[in-house]
Amino acid sequence: MVPYGHVLTLGGIIFCLGLACVVARRNLIMVLIGVEIMLNGAAIAFMGSGLLWQRLEGQAFVLFLLGIAATEVSVGLALVLHAYRRSGSVDADTYNVLKG
Amino acid sequence: MNLYALMFYATAVLITVSTVLAITRRQAVHSVVFLVISSLGSAMLFYLLGSPFLAALQVIIYAGAVMVLFLFVIMMLNVDAGEENGFPRRFWGTGLLVGLLFFTATCVAVFSDPSGTVPLQLKMVTPKEFGRFVFEKYWLAVELISLLLFLGLVAAIHLGRDRGRGKEVRE
Numbered sequence A: 001m002v003p004y005g006h007v008l009t010l011g012g013i014i015f016c017l018g019l020a021c022v023v024a025r026r027n028l029i030m031v032l033i034g035v036e037i038m039l040n041g042a043a044i045a046f047m048g049s050g051l052l053w054q055r056l057e058g059q060a061f062v063l064f065l066l067g068i069a070a071t072e073v074s075v076g077l078a079l080v081l082h083a084y085r086r087s088g089s090v091d092a093d094t095y096n097v098l099k100g
Numbered sequence B: 001m002n003l004y005a006l007m008f009y010a011t012a013v014l015i016t017v018s019t020v021l022a023i024t025r026r027q028a029v030h031s032v033v034f035l036v037i038s039s040l041g042s043a044m045l046f047y048l049l050g051s052p053f054l055a056a057l058q059v060i061i062y063a064g065a066v067m068v069l070f071l072f073v074i075m076m077l078n079v080d081a082g083e084e085n086g087f088p089r090r091f092w093g094t095g096l097l098v099g100l101l102f103f104t105a106t107c108v109a110v111f112s113d114p115s116g117t118v119p120l121q122l123k124m125v126t127p128k129e130f131g132r133f134v135f136e137k138y139w140l141a142v143e144l145i146s147l148l149l150f151l152g153l154v155a156a157i158h159l160g161r162d163r164g165r166g167k168e169v170r171e
Helices: A004-024 A028-052 A057-087 B003-024 B028-048 B052-077 B089-112 B127-137 B139-160 B163-170
Strands: none
Touching: A004 A028, A004 B003, A004 B089, A028 A057, A028 B003, A028 B028, A028 B052, A057 B052, A057 B127, A057 B139, B003 B028, B028 B052, B052 B127, B127 B139
16 A cells, blocks of 8 residues: 555645746746646645545545636636737736736 | 555656646647646546545546636637747746755655555545535535635626627627
8 A cells, every 4th residue: 555655745746846837837828727736736635634534524625626626717717818808918927017 | 566556656657747748838738638638647546545436526527627628718819839938047946946945845744754654544435425424514615615616607707708799789
C-alpha cells in the first residue's frame, strides 16, 4: 500500500504546477486552467486524508470541490468573453485602463 | 512493491507529466487536450483511493463538461497564439528558489510526521453509502452548492449576453 505522505506530496506537486501556471502565463484562459489544476491538487489531498482517518468527509469535500470548480469556470469564462468583447484581447497585461 | 502501489505511482507520473505538458503549451487547445488526459488520470487515482463514484463524476464533469466549455470559449474567441508575453526573465531565479524551498519544507513536514509513512488502509465506498452520508450529515452544504451553481448560471447568462445585438432586436 501507499504511504500517506506520497499522496500528499503528489497533491502538493499538482497544486504548485497550477500556481506556476496562474502566475507565469498571461493568457486569461491559461490562468483559468491553472486554477482548475490547483483545485485538482486539493482534491487529491482530500482523498488521501479521508483514507488516513477512515472518514467519509474527505470524499464529501471532493464532491463539493467539483461543484465549486464547475461554477468558477463558468463564471470565469463568461468574464473572459466579456473582457474580450470590450478590449479585443485575452492578454492580462492589456487590461490597464480603468475607464470603461 | 505490489500491483496496487505500482498502479498508484504509474498514475501519479501520468498526472504530473500531462499537467506539466498542459501548462507549458503555447496554444490553449493543446493544453486543454493534455488537461483531459490529466483529469482522466485523476479519475483513475480516485478509483485507486477507494471511490468509484467520484471517479465517474470526475470523468463526466471535468473531462466532459468543463473541458468542452473551455473548447467552446477558445473556439468563440478565435485568438491566434504566439503573441503572449512570457514570464519576465529576471523573476525566474526567484520563482524557482521559492518553489524549491516550498517543496523541501513540505517534504520535511510530511515525512517527519510518523503518520506520513504509515501505509494507508484501503476502503472502498459504494455510491449508496456515500450518498447516505452526504445527505444525512452535509445536506445544508449540498443545498448551498446548488444555490451556488444557480448563481453561476445567472452570472454567466448576464455577462455573456451580447448587449449591442439585443438592442437592435428590441428597436
